[in-house]
Amino acid sequence: xxxxxxxxxxxxxxxxxxxxxxxxxxxxxxxxxxxxxxxxxxxxxxxxxxxxxxxxxxxxxxxxxxxxxxxxxxxxxxxxxxxxxxxxxxxxxxxxxxxxxxxxxxxxxxxxxxxx
Amino acid sequence: xxxxxxxxxxxxxxxxxxxxxxxxxxxxxxxxxxxxxxxxxxxxxxxxxxxxxxxxxxxxxxxxxxxxxxxxxxxxxxxxxxxxxxxxxxxxxxxxxxxxxxxxxxxxxxxxxx
Numbered sequence: 001x002x003x004x005x006x007x008x009x010x011x012x013x014x015x016x017x018x019x020x021x022x023x024x025x026x027x028x029x030x031x032x033x034x035x036x037x038x039x040x041x042x043x044x045x046x047x048x049x050x051x052x053x054x055x056x057x058x059x060x061x062x063x064x065x066x067x068x069x070x071x072x073x074x075x076x077x078x079x080x081x082x083x084x085x086x087x088x089x090x091x092x093x094x095x096x097x098x099x100x101x102x103x104x105x106x107x108x109x110x111x112x113x114x115x116x
Numbered sequence: 117x118x119x120x121x122x123x124x125x126x127x128x129x130x131x132x133x134x135x136x137x138x139x140x141x142x143x144x145x146x147x148x149x150x151x152x153x154x155x156x157x158x159x160x161x162x163x164x165x166x167x168x169x170x171x172x173x174x175x176x177x178x179x180x181x182x183x184x185x186x187x188x189x190x191x192x193x194x195x196x197x198x199x200x201x202x203x204x205x206x207x208x209x210x211x212x213x214x215x216x217x218x219x220x221x222x223x224x225x226x227x228x229x230x
Contacts, residue, residue, distance in 0.1 A: 043221040090159065
């Protein structure tokens with residue numbers, strides 16, 4: 001069965017500092033990998049995705065993530081965080097079965113706190 | 117832009133009531149999904165659907181059913197609501213025909229069962 005681990009429940013970062021959120025996955029085939037962000041009281045917004053090709057993917061809001069197959073990781077990074085980045089971040093893995101796209105398996109999330 | 121709407125942002129129901137949560141998407145997506153989100157547990161897949169009248173169980177289908185009579189609409193049904201179904205419910209949709217499987221989410225319905 002597929003699974004996603006986000007080892008950090010909470011992370012606190014100073015505004016302007018760099019950020020890395022960790023994600024490890026388990027999946028039997030080539031995974032589709034996603035990072036979503038959820039602001040308080042809101043639904044989930046897609047930050048970026050990886051299907052194939054270049055292992056470094058760029059997303060919205062200045063985020064990027066790197067797929068490392070040997071480490072089964074898909075860590076999210078941002079060089080300089082802004083107070084508006086405070087939110088819950090979810091890593092997810094999914095795939096495709098014969099009938100269509102499967103539901104995603106999500107990690108439990110990392111709560112990002114930005115210190116002024 | 118893809119838009120996924122959910123019929124209610126907040127809902128309060130009593131134990132034993134039948135509850136309907138409605139989701140509509142406007143991008144002609146083939147796939148639709150229902151998740152529940154609980155603190156410390158992340159999102160868990162309840163049911164999904166590849167096509168009209170098709171449904172597949174997710175990881176936690178017990179106590180729920182779904183209906184998809186039209187391509188744009190996917191309903192989640194709690195036949196007899198219980199307090200342990202108090203949660204945030206998120207609907208999502210995705211396209212298979214474009215070859216991209218990212219899911220687009222609605223704003224969520226926070227359901228409280230008393």
